[in-house]
Amino acid sequence: xxxxxxxxxxxxxxxxxxYEDAPVTSKAFAAALPFSRVFMHARTSGEEIWIDNAPSxxxxxxxxxxxxxxxxxxxxxxxxxxxxxxxxxxxxxxxGKGLDSCNIFSKVFDEDKEALASLGNHIWKSGVCxxxxxxxxxx
Numbered sequence: 001x002x003x004x005x006x007x008x009x010x011x012x013x014x015x016x017x018x019y020e021d022a023p024v025t026s027k028a029f030a031a032a033l034p035f036s037r038v039f040m041h042a043r044t045s046g047e048e049i050w051i052d053n054a055p056s057x058x059x060x061x062x063x064x065x066x067x068x069x070x071x072x073x074x075x076x077x078x079x080x081x082x083x084x085x086x087x088x089x090x091x092x093x094x095x096g097k098g099l100d101s102c103n104i105f106s107k108v109f110d111e112d113k114e115a116l117a118s119l120g121n122h123i124w125k126s127g128v129c130x131x132x133x134x135x136x137x138x139x
């Protein structure tokens with residue numbers, strides 16, 4: 001699997017590559033594509049945009065942590081059931097630390113980091129933004 005892209009309402013495309021360390025999450029996420037959701041900002045956990053109504057993925061906990069690096073994408077597994085972030089998806093455009101362990105399954109392409117930071121700051125200042133996700137495999 002190569003990766004996926006998000007597209008903003010203005011047509012900006014930001015690309016992400018899957019991590020090999022999270023094969024179950026990556027495969028399940030790829031199967032859920034395409035989809036669109038309205039993302040909001042999560043300033044308390046750092047420079048992150050997120051949703052709590054992500055497509056439901058029946059995934060295990062893998063490559064999980066509360067610590068991320070800028071550009072990483074996380075998904076809350078359904079198991080174990082005690083995880084507070086189940087069915088949540090977060091995209092860190094800067095420094096941050098999550099509320100609970102999430103599966104870190106992908107990272108923004110280096111050449112798209114600035115576009116991701118710009119998107120994160122836009123959502124922080126404007127409130128929300130609908131983002132569309134689709135596969136890079138179809139290109």
